[in-house]
Amino acid sequence: MKGIGTIKEIKENQQRITASGEHADLQLVRYSDYVLRVTARQQRVQNPTSKANPYAVIQSEDMHGELSFEKQGNHYQISGMKFRVQMEIDNGRLTFSTLDDRVINADDFGILWNGEEVGCYKKIHAEERFVGLGEKTGHLNRRQTAFSNWNTDYLGYPESARELYSTIPFYMGCNNGLWYGIFFDNTHRSKFNFGASNHRFAYFSAEAGLMDYYFIHGDSPAAILSEYKNLTGATPMPPKWALGLQQCRYSYYPDTEFIRLAQTYREKDIPCDVLYYDIHYMDEYKVFTWDKNRFPNPKRLNQELKDLGFHTVTIVDPGIKEDDNYPIHTQGKEGNVYLTYPDGSPWTADVWPGKSSFPDYTKPLARSWWASQFAQLTQDGVAGFWNDMNEPASWGQDTPNIVQFDWEGEGTSHKEGRNVYGMQMSRATYEGARKASNGERPFILTRATYAGGQRFAAKWTGDNVASNEHMLMGSRMITSLGLSGFPFSGYDVGGFMGEGDKELFARWFSIAAFSPFFRCHKMINSNSAEPWTYGEEVTEIARNYAKLRYRLMPLLYSLFYEAHTKGMPIQRSLCMQYGQEEEVWSQAYDSQFMLGDDLLICPVPSDQTISKVYLPKGDWFDFYSDKHYTGGQAHLIESPLHRLPVFVRAGGILPMQSNIAHTGEDHDGILRLHIYLGDNIKGSLIVYDDDEKLEHPKSVSLNLSLYGNTLSMAKESNGHSLSFKTIRLYWHGKKGQAGVQGCTIDGKAQSIKRENLQHLLPISNFDPFYKDGDGKNDMLDLPYIDIPSKGLDKEVSVTWED
Numbered sequence: 001m002k003g004i005g006t007i008k009e010i011k012e013n014q015q016r017i018t019a020s021g022e023h024a025d026l027q028l029v030r031y032s033d034y035v036l037r038v039t040a041r042q043q044r045v046q047n048p049t050s051k052a053n054p055y056a057v058i059q060s061e062d063m064h065g066e067l068s069f070e071k072q073g074n075h076y077q078i079s080g081m082k083f084r085v086q087m088e089i090d091n092g093r094l095t096f097s098t099l100d101d102r103v104i105n106a107d108d109f110g111i112l113w114n115g116e117e118v119g120c121y122k123k124i125h126a127e128e129r130f131v132g133l134g135e136k137t138g139h140l141n142r143r144q145t146a147f148s149n150w151n152t153d154y155l156g157y158p159e160s161a162r163e164l165y166s167t168i169p170f171y172m173g174c175n176n177g178l179w180y181g182i183f184f185d186n187t188h189r190s191k192f193n194f195g196a197s198n199h200r201f202a203y204f205s206a207e208a209g210l211m212d213y214y215f216i217h218g219d220s221p222a223a224i225l226s227e228y229k230n231l232t233g234a235t236p237m238p239p240k241w242a243l244g245l246q247q248c249r250y251s252y253y254p255d256t257e258f259i260r261l262a263q264t265y266r267e268k269d270i271p272c273d274v275l276y277y278d279i280h281y282m283d284e285y286k287v288f289t290w291d292k293n294r295f296p297n298p299k300r301l302n303q304e305l306k307d308l309g310f311h312t313v314t315i316v317d318p319g320i321k322e323d324d325n326y327p328i329h330t331q332g333k334e335g336n337v338y339l340t341y342p343d344g345s346p347w348t349a350d351v352w353p354g355k356s357s358f359p360d361y362t363k364p365l366a367r368s369w370w371a372s373q374f375a376q377l378t379q380d381g382v383a384g385f386w387n388d389m390n391e392p393a394s395w396g397q398d399t400p401n402i403v404q405f406d407w408e409g410e411g412t413s414h415k416e417g418r419n420v421y422g423m424q425m426s427r428a429t430y431e432g433a434r435k436a437s438n439g440e441r442p443f444i445l446t447r448a449t450y451a452g453g454q455r456f457a458a459k460w461t462g463d464n465v466a467s468n469e470h471m472l473m474g475s476r477m478i479t480s481l482g483l484s485g486f487p488f489s490g491y492d493v494g495g496f497m498g499e500g501d502k503e504l505f506a507r508w509f510s511i512a513a514f515s516p517f518f519r520c521h522k523m524i525n526s527n528s529a530e531p532w533t534y535g536e537e538v539t540e541i542a543r544n545y546a547k548l549r550y551r552l553m554p555l556l557y558s559l560f561y562e563a564h565t566k567g568m569p570i571q572r573s574l575c576m577q578y579g580q581e582e583e584v585w586s587q588a589y590d591s592q593f594m595l596g597d598d599l600l601i602c603p604v605p606s607d608q609t610i611s612k613v614y615l616p617k618g619d620w621f622d623f624y625s626d627k628h629y630t631g632g633q634a635h636l637i638e639s640p641l642h643r644l645p646v647f648v649r650a651g652g653i654l655p656m657q658s659n660i661a662h663t664g665e666d667h668d669g670i671l672r673l674h675i676y677l678g679d680n681i682k683g684s685l686i687v688y689d690d691d692e693k694l695e696h697p698k699s700v701s702l703n704l705s706l707y708g709n710t711l712s713m714a715k716e717s718n719g720h721s722l723s724f725k726t727i728r729l730y731w732h733g734k735k736g737q738a739g740v741q742g743c744t745i746d747g748k749a750q751s752i753k754r755e756n757l758q759h760l761l762p763i764s765n766f767d768p769f770y771k772d773g774d775g776k777n778d779m780l781d782l783p784y785i786d787i788p789s790k791g792l793d794k795e796v797s798v799t800w801e802d
Contacts, residue, residue: 422448482569
């Protein structure tokens with residue numbers, strides 16, 4: 001086992017410092033004031049796989065900044081960043097510190113090679129915590145756990161699973177309030193150990209390849225995620241319809257079932273935007289085909305669904321049936337686009353169509369060929385595409401490591417190529433959908449991906465199970481994906497596998513209504529996952545929460561804009577705002593999450609009617625009743641099935657609109673701003689809207705700033721009009737619903753009106769033993785004023801007395 005060894009020579013060259021050690025060369029490269037790349041290569045070792053990954057990082061080296069070093073005793077002091085780096089002369093180990101010499105992160109053994117395996121061993125501190133790695137089971141704080149990364153098709157995965165569908169080798173650490181991020185960009189099977197089975201170090205390692213990691217420092221998780229977004233790319237703005245409720249089943253067919261499904265959603269008055277074609281829409285599971293018996297006229301069907309306000313998404317798997325009468329297969333064979341064995345013959349395996357070949361998405365020609373296939377489906381009226389089975393999965397679950405990948409012409413094997421296969425498939429799909437979209441934003445959903453895959457697709461957490469454990473674990477997985485730079489994610493509501501009861505579906509639906517990606521999906525030969533199949537009470541609960549989500553669409557769309565521009569999660573861990581509070585890290589509360597900065601969602605099991613939740617320091621309000629709670633402590637909260645615990649932060653601003661059946665339907669023209677009052681409050685929000693165009697969208701922003709008893713509002717536009725003609729400002733506060741006594745706009749007195757409002761409608765009394773009044777005591781009598789939006793081209797100040 002060898003490390004860097006004694007540093008024999010060190011050189012600086014603008015943004016780079018290169019140190020030659022006894023056994024290996026170490027290079028530091030500046031990417032920004034806060035991002036430093038660390039690479040290490042062994043000397044005199046012939047290792048053809050020791051090369052950089054071409055797929056994850058899109059940011060270039062910072063050509064405007066410079067690194068310099070100075071010898072100080074037994075180490076070199078490296079400057080030129082917003083933090084300091086020390087390199088020990090004896091062994092090349094690194095210590096990262098703040099400019100005032102507080103240690104952020106430090107090597108223990110540092111970089112070591114054990115045969116082909118390469119790892120980096122970091123000191124672990126007594127109170128250090130770790131979050132990230134994307135789609136992983138377990139609890140949010142990864143301390144004392146270990147995971148490996150090997151994209152795996154795992155049907156009904158347990159809570160103990162270490163390998164799932166995706167690889168996002170990025171995590172954040174918090175050491176005595178100092179935050180840092182590490183992205184280990186190596187696509188071989190990798191391992192991350194955060195103090196499992198030892199009390200000395202945390203480490204990350206890979207079976208082979210280059211030691212290549214990026215160290216990111218920032219004063220908060222948000223600052224680190226912003227740098228990570230610059231490094232690996234932004235989530236594109238989605239079409240609004242992709243934020244609505246999506247309904248899927250493995251599978252709906254024939255075409256008449258789709259029409260029935262769409263009509264039932266409208267008849268049941270449950271908002272919904274998207275219906276899915278799973279694998280049975282294809283002719284013998286052959287991608288880019290339709291079963292002519294089940295779907296004789298897909299273009300007409302999709303138009304009928306569009307007339308009802310629905311968009312459709314088709315599944316598109318990578319396995320291409322070996323059939324010389326199938327043009328897609330013959331084109332691929334003639335174009336030499338498939339993964340191969342070392343002798344050049346295509347690798348084939350059994351999957352849904354039978355014996356199949358698999359495109360090599362690391363080959364530019366193969367990506368272009370794949371992208372060209374989406375024109376016909378788009379002409380048929382399909383709006384989005386769902387990449388499944390792209391780990392890649394095949395029957396037997398053991399792809400030979402001798403399978404060859406093009407790797408942008410450099411060539412590599414399955415050992416290095418597997419973990420990026422799904423990401424590159426979604427990249428090719430996204431590029432094809434963009435080209436065929438006529439300027440409309442595409443929607444791509446993927447199961448497998450790698451860091452940087454957020455540039456191309458949303459993600460769901462695969463083949464989960466109908467259980468309370470999976471429901472709560474799924475909530476944490478979505479939060480973890482957000483902490484790992486992948487904000488657009490969700491799970492199969494109700495559980496893909498197994499038969500959950502009606503209580504589980506109702507609770508899961510209510511939680512998922514606040515998630516970034518909102519889809520119901522169920523396995524073949526099991527009960528359906530449409531809300532009305534669970535009875536009348538669940539139908540009403542689902543209707544309530546689906547309508548609430550659509551009323552919150554101005555907030556959701558604005559949070560997606562923040563994700564797009566700043567890398568911020570949409571579903572946020574409490575540690576982002578309240579990480580200094582010990583209880584936030586407790587396993588008892590780590591399924592809780594924030595939607596944006598102001599709305600606190602508390603997932604609880606479906607069989608709990610009284611639940612313990614933790615409210616961080618400050619004042620909080622029950623979202624439904626406006627009941628005031630003091631934060632910094634746990635509370636026992638009633639959680640009947642129809643009422644998921646949800647709270648709003650004092651100082652919070654919630655933008656809402658009227659009920660709509662789908663995102664393409666017009667609202668009533670009133671933007672409802674709910675302001676939550678308290679002592680010494682402050683808050684801010686940008687309500688964003690645009691024309692949803694793919695390139696150079698015209699947009700408008702309503703900039704809101706709340707400080708004490710004053711709300712400032714101003715509108716900015718680059719050619720897009722605010723769709724709301726009126727801004728209706730509601731006040732919520734500790735003094736009750738009559739708290740606001742007077743109000744002025746730019747010094748002019750205003751007449752305060754009142755309105756009765758409920759966020760959820762009461763559930764019908766289906767049973768004579770049903771507790772009378774459940775849901776009937778949440779009627780709010782709120783003071784409000786109306787402000788014409790046309791006057792907001794200049795800043796307007798609203799001030800009130802309470």
